[in-house]
Amino acid sequence: MATLSQWINRLLLTLCVGYLTITYPLVGHAENDGSGRSVILFIGDGFDDQHVTMGRNYLAGQAGMLSLDTLPERSAVQVETVSAGGQPLYVADSANTATTIASGVITNIGRVGTAPDDTDTLSIAERASAQGLRTGLVSTASVTDATPAAFVAHVEKRGCENPTIILGGERYGQTYSGCPQDATDNGGPGSIAEQIATSNIDVILGGGRQHFETKQSGSTKTVIDLATARGFSIVTSRKALFTTETNKPVLGLFADEHLPVKLRGTDNRTAEPPETSLLHSLHPYLGSVEQPAVMDCEPNPNFAQAPDLATLTEFAINRLSNPAGFFLMVESASIDKQSHKRNPCGSIGEIAQLEEALNVALQYAARHPDTLVIVTADHAQAAQIVPEPSLYNSITVPVYSPGKIARINTPEGGVMRVNYATNNFVSEEHTGAHVPLFANAPAGVELPPFMRQRDLHQLMVDYLNL
Amino acid sequence: MATLSQWINRLLLTLCVGYLTITYPLVGHAENDGSGRSVILFIGDGFDDQHVTMGRNYLAGQAGMLSLDTLPERSAVQVETVSAGGQPLYVADSANTATTIASGVITNIGRVGTAPDDTDTLSIAERASAQGLRTGLVSTASVTDATPAAFVAHVEKRGCENPTIILGGERYGQTYSGCPQDATDNGGPGSIAEQIATSNIDVILGGGRQHFETKQSGSTKTVIDLATARGFSIVTSRKALFTTETNKPVLGLFADEHLPVKLRGTDNRTAEPPETSLLHSLHPYLGSVEQPAVMDCEPNPNFAQAPDLATLTEFAINRLSNPAGFFLMVESASIDKQSHKRNPCGSIGEIAQLEEALNVALQYAARHPDTLVIVTADHAQAAQIVPEPSLYNSITVPVYSPGKIARINTPEGGVMRVNYATNNFVSEEHTGAHVPLFANAPAGVELPPFMRQRDLHQLMVDYLNL
Numbered sequence: 022m023a024t025l026s027q028w029i030n031r032l033l034l035t036l037c038v039g040y041l042t043i044t045y046p047l048v049g050h051a052e053n054d055g056s057g058r059s060v061i062l063f064i065g066d067g068f069d070d071q072h073v074t075m076g077r078n079y080l081a082g083q084a085g086m087l088s089l090d091t092l093p094e095r096s097a098v099q100v101e102t103v104s105a106g107g108q109p110l111y112v113a114d115s116a117n118t119a120t121t122i123a124s125g126v127i128t129n130i131g132r133v134g135t136a137p138d139d140t141d142t143l144s145i146a147e148r149a150s151a152q153g154l155r156t157g158l159v160s161t162a163s164v165t166d167a168t169p170a171a172f173v174a175h176v177e178k179r180g181c182e183n184p185t186i187i188l189g190g191e192r193y194g195q196t197y198s199g200c201p202q203d204a205t206d207n208g209g210p211g212s213i214a215e216q217i218a219t220s221n222i223d224v225i226l227g228g229g230r231q232h233f234e235t236k237q238s239g240s241t242k243t244v245i246d247l248a249t250a251r252g253f254s255i256v257t258s259r260k261a262l263f264t265t266e267t268n269k270p271v272l273g274l275f276a277d278e279h280l281p282v283k284l285r286g287t288d289n290r291t292a293e294p295p296e297t298s299l300l301h302s303l304h305p306y307l308g309s310v311e312q313p314a315v316m317d318c319e320p321n322p323n324f325a326q327a328p329d330l331a332t333l334t335e336f337a338i339n340r341l342s343n344p345a346g347f348f349l350m351v352e353s354a355s356i357d358k359q360s361h362k363r364n365p366c367g368s369i370g371e372i373a374q375l376e377e378a379l380n381v382a383l384q385y386a387a388r389h390p391d392t393l394v395i396v397t398a399d400h401a402q403a404a405q406i407v408p409e410p411s412l413y414n415s416i417t418v419p420v421y422s423p424g425k426i427a428r429i430n431t432p433e434g435g436v437m438r439v440n441y442a443t444n445n446f447v448s449e450e451h452t453g454a455h456v457p458l459f460a461n462a463p464a465g466v467e468l469p470p471f472m473r474q475r476d477l478h479q480l481m482v483d484y485l486n487l
Numbered sequence: 488m489a490t491l492s493q494w495i496n497r498l499l500l501t502l503c504v505g506y507l508t509i510t511y512p513l514v515g516h517a518e519n520d521g522s523g524r525s526v527i528l529f530i531g532d533g534f535d536d537q538h539v540t541m542g543r544n545y546l547a548g549q550a551g552m553l554s555l556d557t558l559p560e561r562s563a564v565q566v567e568t569v570s571a572g573g574q575p576l577y578v579a580d581s582a583n584t585a586t587t588i589a590s591g592v593i594t595n596i597g598r599v600g601t602a603p604d605d606t607d608t609l610s611i612a613e614r615a616s617a618q619g620l621r622t623g624l625v626s627t628a629s630v631t632d633a634t635p636a637a638f639v640a641h642v643e644k645r646g647c648e649n650p651t652i653i654l655g656g657e658r659y660g661q662t663y664s665g666c667p668q669d670a671t672d673n674g675g676p677g678s679i680a681e682q683i684a685t686s687n688i689d690v691i692l693g694g695g696r697q698h699f700e701t702k703q704s705g706s707t708k709t710v711i712d713l714a715t716a717r718g719f720s721i722v723t724s725r726k727a728l729f730t731t732e733t734n735k736p737v738l739g740l741f742a743d744e745h746l747p748v749k750l751r752g753t754d755n756r757t758a759e760p761p762e763t764s765l766l767h768s769l770h771p772y773l774g775s776v777e778q779p780a781v782m783d784c785e786p787n788p789n790f791a792q793a794p795d796l797a798t799l800t801e802f803a804i805n806r807l808s809n810p811a812g813f814f815l816m817v818e819s820a821s822i823d824k825q826s827h828k829r830n831p832c833g834s835i836g837e838i839a840q841l842e843e844a845l846n847v848a849l850q851y852a853a854r855h856p857d858t859l860v861i862v863t864a865d866h867a868q869a870a871q872i873v874p875e876p877s878l879y880n881s882i883t884v885p886v887y888s889p890g891k892i893a894r895i896n897t898p899e900g901g902v903m904r905v906n907y908a909t910n911n912f913v914s915e916e917h918t919g920a921h922v923p924l925f926a927n928a929p930a931g932v933e934l935p936p937f938m939r940q941r942d943l944h945q946l947m948v949d950y951l952n953l
Contacts, residue, residue: 070535070536074565074920077921078575083567084565084575090563090937092936095562095936095937097539097561099543099549108901109901110874110875110901111540111544111872111901112872112873112878130878193882195882195883401872403871405867405871405918405919405920406578406867406918406920407909407917407919408916412580413910413916416659417661419911420911421910422908423889423890423908423910424890431575435574435577438578440916442888442906443888443908444886446886450874450877451878452906453874453903454871455536455540455543457536457563470556470561471552
C-alpha cells in the first residue's frame with residue numbers, strides 16, 4: 022500500500038506533468054512570419070539505414086555527407102504492424118505504414134486508409150484540407166500505389182487501384198478477391214483512382230495513368246472523366262505541367278504505371294548469384310566460386326520520359342505555397358521497388374532523386390521558416406552492403422552469399438558489394454528494422470530521438486495545429 | 488513586459504521543474520560533486536539498427552522502449568575502412584573500427600591500434616591515463632579480442648593475442664603469419680596479452696585467461712606473471728572480484744576465451760535452412776517448403792559461470808570513480824559473435840546485458856552529471872528481421888530465404904523471424920550500414936545528428952579535455 026508521501030508525490034507528479042504538457046507541448050508555438058505553417062514529408066520507400074549508407078557511399082563517398090545528413094534533427098522511428106488477429110507483426114508493407122503515418126492508426130498489411138475493423142481512417146491531408154490548408158501528393162510510383170493512396174483513399178486492399186480490379190478477378194496470375202464492399206456498385210467510395218479523382222487534394226503528381234483510363238463500373242466514362250468533372254486539370258507530360266491553368270487542382274499522370282528510374286546497372290544488370298565450380302557440388306569445402314563481374318551504374322535511357330522528382334516537387338511547392346500553409350507528401354517510391362528487383366543502381370538513382378527533391382524543399386524552407394521538412398522511410402528493405410572481398414577471403418574454401426550479389430564501382434574508386442538474400446522468389450522481402458528520420462528544425466519543433474510512426478503523425482498534426 | 492499570467496506561469500514552471508529534478512534526478516540535473524569529467528563508452532559489437540530493433544521487439548515489445556531509446560541524443564555514425572592500397576572498403580571489422588573509435592585513425596581490417604603504415608596509434612585510454620585520469624576496459628569477449636585490444640595494444644593483426652601465436656603457426660586450420668615484428672623476440676611490444684599486462688589501464692575485465700596463461704617467448708613465466716609483476720591483482724571469479732585489494736589495478740579473467748552468453752535458443756537451436764520438398768527440386772515453382780519450427784529463447788545454463796556485464800560495469804565504475812574523472816569502455820561483444828553463429832536468442836541476451844550495464848552507468852551519471860554516456864556499435868551485422876509469414880504467402884509457389892531462418896516466440900505473443908544469409912560459410916559476414924549512436928546529454932555536449940567514427944573519437948577527447 023502506498024504511503025501518504027507516495028500519494029502526495031504521485032499527485033504532484035500528475036499535476037506537474039499535466040501543467041508542463043499543456044504549457045510546453047512537444048511542438049511549441051513559433052513566431053509566425055505571416056504565412057501559415059507547412060509540412061513537407063518525404064517518404065523514401067524502403068529507405069532504411071543500409072540504403073541510406075549505400076546512397077552516401079555512392080553519391081557522396083565514404084567520407085562524404087548527403088543533404089539529409091546535414092539536417093539538424095535525427096530520430097529512429099519504430100514501425101508497428103498488427104495481424105488480422107491483433108498480434109504484433111515485425112515486418113510491414115507500404116500500405117499499413119503509410120496509413121499509420123497518414124492517420125496515426127496501426128493497421129494490417131495491405132490496408133490503405135482503413136483500420137483493422139475496415140473503418141476509414143482520417144489522413145493528415147484530409148484534415149489539413151478540411152481546415153483550409155492546401156495539400157499535395159507527389160510520387161515516382163503510380164499515384165494509386167500504397168504510399169500516396171493512404172493519404173487520400175480508403176480501401177481494404179492496396180491492389181484495388183481502379184474500377185475494374187476492385188471487383189476482383191485475376192492479378193499476377195492469382196485469383197484476387199478485390200474490395201467489393203468499397204466498390205461504387207455496392208455503395209462504396211470506389212477504387213483508389215476514383216477516390217483520388219473525387220478528392221480535395223490540390224496537386225497529385227506521379228504515374229498510374231492506366232488506372233485513370235479505366236472505365237467506371239457500368240459507365241462509359243473513365244476515371245479521368247470523373248476527375249475532370251471534379252475540376253482537375255489532367256496533365257500527362259512535362260510540357261503540359263508548366264502550361265496548366267493555375268487556378269485548378271492538378272492531376273499529373275506521367276506514366277502508365279510507375280515513373281522510370283534514374284539509374285540502372287551496366288547493360289541493365291541486377292544482382293546475380295555467385296557461380297560455383299562443379300567440384301563444389303561434391304562438398305562445400307571443395308572447388309571454387311566466381312563472384313558476379315563488377316558493374317557500373319549508368320543512366321536509364323527511359324528516365325527523361327517523365328519529369329524527375331525534383332521538378333515535380335518544385336511544381337507542387339509552387340502551387341501549394343499560400344498564406345494558410347500546406348501539407349505535401351513526396352515519395353521516392355522506387356528505392357523499394359528496385360530493391361525488390363535486386364537492382365542497387367536503381368535504388369541509388371532514386372536516392373539521388375530524393376536528395377535533389379529534398380534540396381528543393383530545403384531551399385523553400387530557407388525562405389519560409391515555418392516549414393517543417395521531414396525525411397523518413399516507411400519500412401526497411403532487403404539490401405545489405407557486404408564485404409568486398411569476403412571477410413573470410415583468406416580461408417581456402419569457397420565462401421559466397423546464398424542469395425544474389427551486385428558489385429558496383431563507386432565514383433571514388435571502391436567496389437560496393439550488395440547482397441539480396443531474403444527470398445528465392447522473383448521479389449525480395451521487406452525487413453523489420455526501425456527506420457531513420459531526418460528533419461530540419463523550424464522554430465518550436467524539438468524531435469524526440471526515438472518515436473513510433475503514430476508519433477510522427479501526431480507531431481505533424483500538432484505542428485499544423487490540426 | 489510580462490503579464491501577471493506569464494509571471495504565474497514562470498513561477499509554476501520553476502516550482503515544477505525543481506520538484507521533478509529533486510524527485511526524479513535521473514532526468515534532471517543532480518548537484519555536481521566536484522569530480523572531473525568522465526566518459527563511459529558502450530560498444531555493442533555488431534549492434535546495428537536491425538539488432539537494436541530485434542532487442543526492442545523481444546525485450547520491450549513492438550510498442551515498447553529500451554533504456555537506450557530514452558537517451559536524449561541520437562546520431563548515425565559512418566564507418567570508414569581502407570584497404571592496404573588505400574581504397575575505401577565499405578564493410579569493416581571490429582579491429583579497424585575500434586582502432587578508429589579509440590584513436591581517430593582510419594585503418595585496415597584486422598589492425599589493432601596501428602595505422603595502415605604499421606605505426607602505433609594513440610588511444611583515448613592511453614591519453615586519459617597519461618593525463619591522470621583512471622581508465623578501464625570491460626568486455627564479454629576475451630580482453631585480448633579486437634575491441635578492447637584497440638584501446639590498449641598495438642599489433643599488426645588482431646589474432647596476435649598471446650606470446651605463442653604472435654610468432655605465427657597454425658590457426659583455424661590455416662597457416663598464420665602472426666605479427667613477428669611486434670614480438671618481444673624482435674624488440675617489439677609483444678602480443679596483445681603482454682601489452683595489456685604491462686599497460687597503465689586500471690581495470691580490465693573480461694575473458695581470455697588462456698592467453699595470459701601462455702608463457703612468454705624463451706621464458707618460464709606466463710603473461711599472468713608479467714601482469715602480477717606490474718602490480719595487477721589477477722582475479723578469475725566473481726567472489727574474488729569483490730575481495731580484491733582496492734589499491735591495485737585489477738585484471739579480471741573470468742573465462743578461457745569469451746564469457747558465456749545470457750540466452751540461447753530452445754535446445755541450443757540456432758537458425759536453420761527452410762526445408763523444401765522433393766518436387767521442388769524439379770522446378771522453383773513446384774512443391775512446398777517447410778520453415779524451421781518456432782523456438783523460444785531460454786536461459787543459457789552456463790551463464791552464471793562468469794559475472795554478468797552489469798556486475799563488471801558496476802565494479803569498474805566503483806573502482807574508477809575519482810575527482811579527476813575516468814574513461815571506461817564497456818563492450819557487449821557477443822551480439823556480434825552470436826550473429827556470426829546465426830543465433831538470434833544469443834544476440835538478444837547480449838543486448839539485454841548491454842541494457843542492464845547501461846542502466847548501471849546511467850544511475851552513476853545521474854549522481855555524477857559530468858559523465859558522458861555513449862552507446863554505439865562498431866559495424867553492422869548479418870541478421871535481418873523478415874516477414875512472418877512471407878509477404879508473398881498468398882502466392883501458390885514455395886517462397887523462402889536462401890539462407891538460414893530462426894523463428895522466435897516473443898514474450899508479447901508474436902513470432903519474430905530472423906534471416907541470416909550473407910554467407911554459405913560457418914560464419915556470417917558483417918554488413919556495411921552506418922551504425923546508431925545514443926547518448927545522454929551532460930552540460931556542454933551537443934551531438935551532431937551525423938558523424939564519422941573518427942568524429943566520435945574527437946568528441947570524447949574534447950569532452951575529457953585531453
